[in-house]
Amino acid sequence: MNTILKFISENLHKVRKPARYIGGEYNSYIKDKKEKLRFALVFPDVYEIGMSHYGLEILYHILNSFNFVYAERAFLPWVDMIDLMIKNNVPLYTLETKTPLKQMDAIGISVEYELSYTNIFKVLELSELPLKAEERNDKDPIVIAGGPCVFNPEPISRAFDIIYIGDAEENIGELARVLYETRGENRFKRLELAAKIKGVYVPIFYEQKGKKIVPLTSVPKKIRRNVIDDLDNGSVPVKKTLPNVESVHDRAVVEISRGCTRGCRFCQAGYIYRPVRERSAENIVSYAQNMLKVTGYEELSFLSLSTMDHSQIVQVIEAILPYAEENRISVSIPSTRADAFSVRIMSKIASIRKTGITLAPEAGSQLMRNRINKNISLEDIFKSVEGAKEAGWSRIKLYFMVGFPDETDEDIKEIGNILREVKKVGFKNVVASVNLLVPKPHTPLQFAKVKKPDYMRYVFEILKPYRKFAKIDINNGKKSYIEALLSRGDRKLFDVIMVKYKKAFFDEWSEFFNFDDWLNAFHIAKVNYEDYEGPFNFKEDLPWDHIDSGVNKAFLWKEYENYNRGTLTHDCRWDVCTFCGVCQIYKVRNTLKKNKKTQ
Structure with missing residues (x-):
């Protein structure tokens, strides 16, 4: 044997x-x-x-x-x-x-x-x-x-x-x-x-x-980087391999688009996967039905960085719902933008099996939402929340981030004020997740300084009075801080990682992550971790400058300046080109399938 x-x-x-x-x-x-x-x-x-x-x-x-x-x-x-x-x-x-x-x-x-x-x-x-x-x-x-x-x-x-x-x-x-x-x-x-x-x-x-x-x-x-210009030419694993053990996301999955040009200034995926390339509604529905048939799954997920922005999302939902209702298939969409359109679509797909709804306002104050280019207003958020309640949801989860440059106590308090108003709408279960910003490479905030973990204790004290309105999960910032150092690191960190791995691995798992062990690994490897905190300026060399995402460094610096000014940048898929560099360098375009036009 x-x-x-x-x-x-x-x-x-x-x-x-x-x-x-x-x-x-x-x-x-x-x-x-x-x-x-x-x-x-x-x-x-x-x-x-x-x-x-x-x-x-x-x-x-x-x-x-x-x-x-x-x-x-x-x-x-x-x-x-x-x-x-x-x-x-x-x-x-x-x-x-x-x-x-x-x-x-x-x-x-x-x-x-x-x-x-x-x-x-x-x-x-x-x-x-x-x-x-x-x-x-x-x-x-x-x-x-x-x-x-x-x-x-x-x-x-x-x-x-x-x-x-x-x-x-x-x-x-x-x-x-x-x-x-x-x-x-x-x-x-x-x-x-x-x-x-x-x-x-x-x-x-x-x-x-x-x-x-x-x-x-x-x-x-x-x-x-390599860029596929038309997602309809891309692979879809219809005969999905069925796990022997229930997986974390154990469902049929169809990628409906790749790339996002919303331009949220903290979102790495929104920059490294540009431009937007949509799969056609006809193909999405066909792949979804075939995958459900050959796998036997009872849940379908539409995968995208901004699912509700797909130009044919209404056609997709209207086409798949009769099949889903007939076969008792639940349809899920990842956490979505806090706008009324998203809630209307979510209400349609949740008519089969209603669970909780998840929205991502990202920041508490309007000033901070403008700075990060999250182009939604307080009115948008509350209309979404009210629409979700009217549609029958009783549980709601909201995602927020803190640790942005020049963030004030008032910006943080506004997270609590949003939760108080959400509770007034009548939800039985309100949950907020508050996480420390990780300023990632190839984003406008790559130039920003990462906050130390102690900042999250400060945030906790500010939001403590609002815990009567919601369950507020505030991470301690330690994982985020190490993630930020590693994401902005250079080759010196190889020795740090080697020291840490010999002590323990599975760092993504809470029972194995040890913040002090990481700091000690930097010490043993004789690397100063504060060198990777930032802030950085436009002229200095960054360890990832040789990796070309298509979005040029000058555009990212301009967007960082727009962050500091609180100036919004429009979405080029619906408006004129913002000259981020991707389309010019890679000879590609945002490809939207509505009316079969390429923008």
Whole structure:
């Protein structure tokens, strides 16, 4: 019997949720392994979280659509399974064929959040691979990163041979072809060929000078991301792989658009995924019905950064509702804008199964909403709340952020005033989530200073009197602060992460996150964490300047100045171009499907 299969059969009864580790899921791929590029797709967190990730599912289906590739999956085991694997000398393996990751040709790791960096080291350790790319040999698999965090990959860049920037649909096939055709050849030469592909960053060909990342060879000074220009040409994983264990978001998911041009100045996704590219209503409905039929799911989610902004959202809802009602399918939409139109649409889809409604005002005062370019008024918020109550909702949740530059006590108090007025409308259950701002790269607020965690205690005291109107969840700011340091870091932070991972990983999990351990890791690595707090100015080099999202730095600085002035910037999908740079540099446009016109 295969060593890994023997281990599984003898040890699964010793761990929580053994179904995480067996594979064989409905709609998973079984292919002939011979003469294939063996590609392991890894989500560096537990099975239930990774199986909920839409991007991983897209990659799994895209790569397996090529006859020369066999893509398999792996996830970071929970600590009980890790202990057993180490004790029995069993390496991390793929679910499909129980192949050790070290025997694969390539390993693709999704980098979705900064607090997963320690998990990435644990994945490599369990795979019995060197943690640093420069220490790997020709026989080791090529380790590739992708996901939103790679728009500043530098803190973790030395762990990767290749970093893929942007939409997988555009060039992942070309990268796979290069890796397939060069199997067994010199590793350095393979990476040289990969570096010629658009959107591919090979960190060993660059060095850090000051905070600037510069080429060592004739590779591009800036790495331009891959952009698919029409989402109707993109992949939809209709035959979604059904998890063996209920996943965090265990439902049918159809991406209805990609990109957002609302221009909220704190939102990284709103800048790195521009322009807006909509999928047509006809295709959305067709994909949704087919996915529901082949998976048996009873819940459908429409995925987008701004679902209610889809130019055909009314047609989509009107077309899918009869099918949903007939088959008792509930339809869900992610947390939405606090406007009356959104509530009307939500009321329609909630007619089947009403749960709570979630709105995101983001800031308490109108001045602060204007500064962050959240173009909604207090009147919009209360009309939405009243509409939700009239439509039959009894529970409501509202999202807020604090820690913005020049924020005042009055701005924070306005959060409480909103909650008091929401309670008056008659909701039985009002919940507010208040989080510390993480000023992310490639946003106007990338130049801002991050507040220290102590600020959240101050916020708590200001909002304490308003707790009689709502349950107010105020995070302690510690995770957000570390996330901010990692998101704005440079290559010096690699040693910090390595120190921290040896102490503990699973930092996204509250039971494992330890703020003092992180600060101590900075101390041991002799790195001053305050160097990454900001503020930064336009002229200084930033560690992510070499990663080209398409939105130019001058535009972001202008938007930061608009933040300071409280000046609004319009949404270019409905108005004239704001010259952020994406359409000019990448030769793309906002593609709206209403009346089949391209804006």
